Amino acid sequence: MLNFLCHIPTRVLFGRNQIEQLAEEVKRYSRRILVVTGRESVKKYGIYQRAAGILKKAGITYFDLSGIKPNPLLSRVYEGIELCRKENIDFVLAVGSGSVIDTAKTIAAGVKYKGDVWDFYLKKAKPRDCLGVGTVLTLAAAGSETSVNAVITNEKTQRKLAFGSFLIRPKFSILDPVYTFTVPRIHSAAGIVDIMSHVFEQYFSPTRSAGVQDRISEAILKTCIHYGPVVLKEPKNYEARANIMWAGSLALNGFLGLGKIEDWATHRIEHEVSAIYDLTHGIGLAIIFPNWMKYVLNEEAVPMFSDYGNNVWGLGRNKNPLEISKQAILKTKGFFAGLGAAVSLKEAGINEERLEEMSKKAVSFGELGEVKKLNDRDVLNILKMSL
Secondary structure, eight states: OOOOOOOOOOEEEETTTGGGHHHHHHTTTSSSEEEEOOHHHHHHTHHHHHHHHHHHHHHHHEEEEEEOSSBBBBBHHHHHHHHHTTTTOOOEEEEEEEHHHHHHHHHHHHHOOOOTTHHHHTTTTOOOOOOEEEEEESSSSSOOOOEEEHHHHHHHHTEEEEEEOOGSSOSSSEEEEGGGGTTTTHHHHHHHHHHHHHHHHHOOOOOOOHHHHHHHHHHHHHHHHHHHHHHHHHTTTTHHHHHHHHHHHHHSSSTTTTEEEEEEEEHHHHHHHHHOOOOOOOHHHHHHHHHHHHHHHHHTHHHHHHHHHHHHTTTEEEEEEHHHHHHHHHHHHHHHHTOOOOOOOOOOOOOOOOGHHHHHHHHHHTTTSSSOOOOOHHHHHHHHOOO
C-alpha cells in the first residue's frame, strides 16, 4: 500500500427529513447564498420549495441559478460567477444532481479567481481560495456531494474536462433517499453504472497491496448489483434507494483510492463522447467500460480481473483465471444491459464519424490510464470496439 493522506471532512446528514437541518448548516458559513438547481424536476416534486422555505424562515438571503442540464455547461458557470460577484454572495448551495453540484463547485472556485475559471480545467492554474459549497442531493450517481472533483463541458470547444481540488469539497451534504424516489428509470440505471464505474477506476489498479480498500470496493459493487435491480423495479423502496445513495458517496469520496494508483482512462474517453453528443454520462460508461476491460486484459491484468470475477460475481476459484476474467467482463456488460443501459455507441445513436477526433482529444494531456497506458490509437480501438 502506498503512502497517503486521508482527510474527508464533508458533514453528511443522511436519512429522511434531514433537510430540516439545512438552515443551521448554511448559517455556519453565510447568510447570503446562491442556490443552484437543475431543470423542472426539483421544483415539480417540491424539493426546491422546501429548501427555499427553510432558508427564508431562517432569514437567509438567496439568489437563484436554475436550469442546469445533465452535462453542465461552462456558460452557466460564468453566469453564476457574475451573479455572486454582483450580489456579494459568499456561499453556494447546490440542490440537485451531480451536474448541479459540479456547477456550484466551479462557480465557488471561479468567484475567487481573477482569470478564466476554465484555466483550472486546462491545468493552467489551481484555485487558491474558494467559496463554501453545500449540497442537497437528488440523484445517486456522480458522488460529487462528497468529492474533490468537478466536471464541466465547454460548449464552444466541445471539451468536457475535470479538475480537482480539496477546496471545492462540499462543507456539508444532505442525503435523503426519498428525494431519489421520483428519478426516472433510465437515470437511476445510469446512476448505478456511474457508481460502479467510479469503483472500477480505483479498484482496477497496478497496486495490488491495498486489501482493505479492495474489499470495500467489492462490497460496494456487490451492493449495486444487489440493490440496482430493486431500485428499478421498486423505485420507492427506501432500503434500496438508501444503499445505492450511500454507495454513490463512498465510491468517490476519496477513500477507495487511498494508497493506490488509480486508472481513470475510461472516464476520460467517455467525457470526449458526451462532450460532442451530449450522451448521459452513465450510459456512455456502460458502453465503454466493458470494452476497456477487454482491451487491457493481459497477463499482468488477469489477477485483478479474476479477483473481480471471484469476489464480486462468485465465478469460482477453481476455474482458469483468464476464463474467470473474461466471464466477469461478460457479466458486467450483461448487468448494464439488464438495467436498460445501451451497450454500444450505435445503440446510443453514435457512429464512427468522429471517433478519431475524440481519440486525439482524449490524450491531449498525455497517455491515459495505469492498468495499461493508452495512446490515441488505443483509444480509437476501444471506441471502435464500442460501436
